[in-house]
Amino acid sequence: MRFATRFPGRFLKRVLPRSLLGRSLLIILLPLVLVQVVALQIFYGNHLELISRRFAGAVAGEIGFTLDLLRRTPDPAERQWILDEARTEFEFAMRIHPGARLTTNKSRNIPGPMDDDLAEALREKIGLPFRMDWTSDPQSVLVEVQFWDGVLEVEAPRKRLYTSTIYLFVLWLVGSAILLFSIAALFMRNQVRAIRRLARAAEAFGMGRDVGPIKPEGAAEVRQAAAAFNRMQERIRRFLAQRTEMLAGVSHDLRTPLTRLRLALAMLPAGAALGQDIAEMTTDVEEMDRMIGGYLAFARGEGTEQAQPTDLAAMLEDIAASTRRAGAAITLITPPTLTLPLRPDAMRRAITNLIDNARRHARHVTVTLSTPSSRIAAIAVDDDGPGIPPERRESVFRPFESGAAGGTGLGLTIARDIARAHGGDISLDTSPQGGLRARISLPI
The missing domain is CATH 3.30.565.10 (Histidine kinase-like ATPase, C-terminal domain)
Structure with a gap:
């Protein structure tokens, strides 16, 4: 149970971007995509389905009306007149194949609600066996209806079964998402660039490199941090300079009496009784001078040298x-x-x-x-x-x-x-x- 609760957190840590730019864009992108999905669902699930059912009902009704006229008119000449009128009034290309039979009732459909709505409307309006083909012709839908003395072939224009606003709506969704995301990415990149510049300057200054004051850029908080970094940098430089000057003075003050002691020891007569003592005192003075040099180097830290x-x-x-x-x-x-x-x-x-x-x-x-x-x-x-x-x-x-x-x-x-x-x-x-x-x- 404990592993199950920890697994999502570990998975998210591996999947989520580590940079500030990536996380900021993700925070912007997720709500944007969510809003677009909700809008598409509302349009697709309500408006588009309603329009599709209405269009399919109109086409199925006109096909059913034509079939009723053909059933009432056995004369071939009058039937041809009915088919010509259907082409003129309904934009249907209709042909009758006398004595033909549907070889199969399996239809070739496409994704979306349009084919299902048309099939439901045909079953409701005509009540006869039929077959649809949505894939053979990109401009028309082929409907074949088995009636009492043959097969009626109908070519219905696709534009009568769907509205072109769906493409405009999808284009608006995708275009607006890309535009907003691009603007957000450009803005966040400028903000993150200022933070990265501040981080590089702080890292270089910590390595003893004189980067000079950085130019405050970006949001107000980033500008404030950059200004604070410049003030800190100046205070540290001033402190190091004052410390170095003070220690240089202390070193001079301490080495002056040591130099006098060294000279005094050198001028003493080198007798047998004092020779050993003078040598030991000279060694002690040199040791003290070396220690002072070491302490001064440690305190100075070589801070004035540039990389x-x-x-x-x-x-x-x-x-x-x-x-x-x-x-x-x-x-x-x-x-x-x-x-x-x-x-x-x-x-x-x-x-x-x-x-x-x-x-x-x-x-x-x-x-x-x-x-x-x-x-x-x-x-x-x-x-x-x-x-x-x-x-x-x-x-x-x-x-x-x-x-x-x-x-x-x-x-x-x-x-x-x-x-x-x-x-x-x-x-x-x-x-x-x-x-x-x-x-x-x-x-x-």
């Missing part, structure tokens, strides 16, 4: 070459070329962070660039290190959670922030080499 077509395969080649010059063992597997819209400096930083993180914990690193589907590019960084337990793989993306072995705890955080700014993401898994696999997914 541009970038050969990701060539970028990975450069990063791998730099890593090898630093003495690390790295294997690179890439296609010849793969161009994507990227912020190159930001993406280079994200990939370098992942490789540096793998180098600190492993002896060998493998970087693989692939396209699992036509819409996704994937960069997999595999190592043979100890890896990360599955329960901690999500928490290490939080700031300062993964700091170890000389790290600041921001490498994975910055990398994921950059990947998501490009519309992708970073996930962690077990590497085929036994260590950790960090996988960057990017939209193509």
Whole structure:
């Protein structure tokens, strides 16, 4: 019983269109078709049937009247005069086949009420065996009546059995439905186009691309949403600019005393007693300077860089070459070329962070660039290190959670922030080499 109640809902979800344009047109089309069907039923079921019965009764009555005259007049000459008068007055072409017999009473009919109404009227008016043929002649209906001394053949014009207004009515129904549906489709397409433009702008802005303000178009609600998006875009740009300027000032203020400390340590006499202490203090100052640079890069988020077509395969080649010059063992597997819209400096930083993180914990690193589907590019960084337990793989993306072995705890955080700014993401898994696999997914 529960399956029976769920089945119609699931079926409708599969059948109904998913787009706003399709659903809007369906909402317009269904009532329109329903109204047209009701109107056609009213006309076809009442007016057309009434007219058809009247026309059929008139034709059957005239045939019956002619038969009565023929029965009363045995003279062949007078019978021919009656047939000529029927042609003139009733527009019937009549012929008598003396002594003939109907071979069959089966009629050739057409869909609709006209043939049934004419058959009913003939049975009522003449009461003799007959046969109708509606298919042989497109202009006439052939009626053969078996009477007392032969067969009367009657060719009745079709125009006397139906009204041409049925074609005008059907043409009006179909034409008006097509016209109204076309107007509605054109109007809804313009409305949906404005919504799609807003969605594309929001998606591009979320990927860090400067799309600029969009022009408000469409209905009042869509214009209001576009205007709100433009205001939001401007506020976010202003906030990022203010934050970057503030952090640049903070970085300068913090690095100034560090520079003085570094100079002071360099000018101290390098005696045997102080040499070890000076070296350790110099290392601490350099570590503090590196940490400040990492914090500033994380807070800035590379937000001022614009996306541009970038050969990701060539970028990975450069990063791998730099890593090898630093003495690390790295294997690179890439296609010849793969161009994507990227912020190159930001993406280079994200990939370098992942490789540096793998180098600190492993002896060998493998970087693989692939396209699992036509819409996704994937960069997999595999190592043979100890890896990360599955329960901690999500928490290490939080700031300062993964700091170890000389790290600041921001490498994975910055990398994921950059990947998501490009519309992708970073996930962690077990590497085929036994260590950790960090996988960057990017939209193509």
